[in-house]
Amino acid sequence: MEFPKDLKYTKEHEWVKVEGNIATVGITDYAQDSLGDVVYVELPQEGASVTKHEPFGVVESVKAVSDLYAPLSGSVTEVNDAIVDSPEAINEDPYGDAWMIKVEISSASELSDLLNADEYQKFIEEEK
């Protein structure tokens, strides 16, 4: 299982890539593996605002529904509509093709709450 070093992570199993004041958000390899085959995804509209720790969307595997939690607060500048049509991309390429939303960060101080790859990996080891 992969946890790229250049990404930040949350305990709700989202990853974040920060470039300037824009954060790209997706779910981790661990999350997609635990979910199993993803068959449906629901994402917010462009322009919607998201709040840290609040649900911003939903992923569904064959068996279950799971909320997606915003790692940061801000407004959505871009939505990856391609994964709505091909949700299996979330299983195949969680850190690449299957990014979910881009968020304009409203509060840079929230960045310090995110985990680095090592911390996240340690967290999921403990969770198992």
Add this chain to the structure above:
Amino acid sequence: MVPFAGWEMPVQYTGVIDEHLAVRSACGLFDVSHMGEIEVSGDSAIDFVQFVMTNDIERIKDGQCQYSPLCREDGGVVDDTIVYRFNIDRYLFVVNASNTAKVLDWFRQVQKKEAFPDLFIEDLSGIYSQIALQGPKSAEVIKSLLDLDPKEIKTFYFHMGLLNGEIEALVSRTGYTGEDGFEIYLDPADAPAVWQALMEAGKPFGIAPIGLGARDTLRLEMGYPLYGHELSDEITPIEAGLGKYVKFTKDFIGREVLERQATNGTAKSLVGLKMIDAGIPRAGYEIQSNGSSIGTVVSGTSSPSLKAGIGTGFVTTPNKAAGTELDILIRGRAAKAQVVPLPFYRK
């Protein structure tokens, strides 16, 4: 692995969709040892069996099995079962793991209340493991292990024989997937060896081990009921659309209520639901028509064969006709679905 009625069971081995499609196109192997087995025997066994089941055991011969709900006086379902008829004095009920104790208790209550001389009710769940081999290649796979040409075992018949020339097993041509297949009952000590042998024999055919996740999607595509969803103590077989397994030509517990329902109709009925809008119906979601609540979803998934959201639900009977358009409330939003006939999946 997930805990299930006291058993540790795999939800999936490689992935629900792959496993599901393996069973539809080739074959799959299920460890369903959690299922309960209750033997009923003795001089009055046939009278007892007829009294507790809604289907008619006299319509089958020794060596055959039959599906039936088991009802209480109010028509509510204690469990649904496959009954194996060894002979007129001996029957095996295969019941849901989570209901085994309840069915045993119910049988003993019935035995106590009514006069059934020389009747023996025994929980044999501990001495049987069960392996299900399901899919169009099943007969070819089991052929090398079985002491009989699998062609000789017709649908809903069973055979008491030997696997690999030495392992005693009951092999029935039954299943819960809608595909051809066999269910094998055997001593738990022999189960690992038979599992391995079937996996080996199935290798050239693309056999795969199948978890609980695909077991559920396979049965739901066929519209087969799952206790706790389409059936419960509060749901009758008539409401659940199982009228063909209820025979009023004989006496049984619950008959009065069920006969009235069969004649006059029921307030609610089970229907198949297929999504028109995007989304997946899930158990517990509200069903609406023109903004008012008319029912509840009881099972739902994304169908791997149909690649669409499917589900079953109880709706008020005027809304049960195939083609009726309804709304399913998914996270507060009304998503359009249509009532469709069961099964969802046809070959």
